[in-house]
Amino acid sequence: MSASARFALHRPEFLDALVRGEDKIAELTKASSMTFAAGASVIVANTDHRFVYRLLQGWACRSRQLADGRNQFILIFLPGDLFAVKSMFVTRHTDAVLAVSRIVVERIHYRDLHAAYVADSDIATRCIWQVMEEERRLHSWVVGLGQGSAEERLALLLLDFRGRLAQTGAIGPTSLAYNMPLTQAQLADHLGITAVHVNRVLKSFRECGMVTIRDGQVVITDIDALAQCASPLLDAHDRVTPECEGAQQT
Amino acid sequence: MSASARFALHRPEFLDALVRGEDKIAELTKASSMTFAAGASVIVANTDHRFVYRLLQGWACRSRQLADGRNQFILIFLPGDLFAVKSMFVTRHTDAVLAVSRIVVERIHYRDLHAAYVADSDIATRCIWQVMEEERRLHSWVVGLGQGSAEERLALLLLDFRGRLAQTGAIGPTSLAYNMPLTQAQLADHLGITAVHVNRVLKSFRECGMVTIRDGQVVITDIDALAQCASPLLDAHDRVTPECEGAQQT
């Protein structure tokens, strides 16, 4: 399933194009499967890179490392995401893309994808949708980092992961558990807090009976409470969650 | 669109295409000048909006307001920026665009711009460049909010404003003063800290002899110290400082 139930809300006519674009891109990339070990760099920071990727298995992230050792995970990519779409327009990548877990990707040279992008509107739609979706997530994350407490951010993130996995069919639409390969230190790098504090917040979540994380598995034990916790940061779009959840929103 | 159109961003003649695109878009929008008072909403949050804007005078921002009153300025737009380019692809805008000061804009219906975008590679280049540039700034701001101290963020922001104003010719390439209509409370909303703390940091900057802000005018009195302060957050791109001003974006 293509990743875009929500997009259809605003542009129903594009949903089909998205699904077709997804399939067509899959067709174009299918001979190029590659595997990266956890921690490997798919794209090295501050280098030119000429490929666009489709993430098939595992999680990846766009990350910036500062000279003094600080580290920020800017975006997290889940299976089904395209990444480095911008290679089509700008070859220079300021930030690295790292494999968070062992990942399987397919890739395509930007010239080839660009040719297809120009020739086939389904492919263009799929690419543009990816860019728009990333922009949407970046906006939300700026809001979360700027205004959210550690608890709010973490709750939002765990719900976001669940929603995205459900959307692509990686888990059932109402499933409350999923595999999450990020370590607490990596969560910290994305949340903009320290690993120690991530640990403490997770402990409090666990003790509230909201979420448990063990062995890379997230189990949401009280999604209403979790949604309640994240709710100050949710925008209208994020509130469109599977009704079956009974998630309480305000 | 011609196949070569979208390659412009990789190439040396990229700058020419951008300038031509700028002019062509100006031509398309020129009959549509509008003015908004400071504080007015150009785009209301969670509404459909069908125009793409060119900011001619004054500053604007994309802003999200949370239900509990918290507020985050996601991006700041300066004269010369296009904004709401995404109207071309997604009409729904989650976040508001507000006039920070009194602004003058021109606008174009997304269908008309899209038609031009498809027909004219210069226009496509200019639009795509805007999207890529915004993405770059969002990435940097996520890093700043996630990892930077209040001082680092503010120093980065003041330098960023200066650089962008210099780039569009609003101030001389080496000028160290510019008008900045944001109040301390608005700076706080963008920086993700409180207005009181903005005030304190500005005071310390003033007392260090780095920057003075008065009557909406920023005067950088020690740009090296300021750059030093922001430097942990600077990526390779941002390090382009006044003396290398000829350099253009990747």
Next chain:
DNA sequence: CGTTTGGTTGATGTATGTCAATATTAGTGG
């Protein structure tokens, strides 16, 4: 096995938030 990596917890420090008071400036209407 020892070594490493990730997780957990406590004691303590600090950057930043909150509250509150007072200047200062900007607007507004008379």
Next chain:
DNA sequence: CCACTAATATTGACATACATCAACCAAACG
């Protein structure tokens, strides 16, 4: 032009969320 009001800026006293440092445990691993 003044008097009145609302915004904005400034500053101090105090509170707190989160960071830092340090120890220890458990599981993975070579």
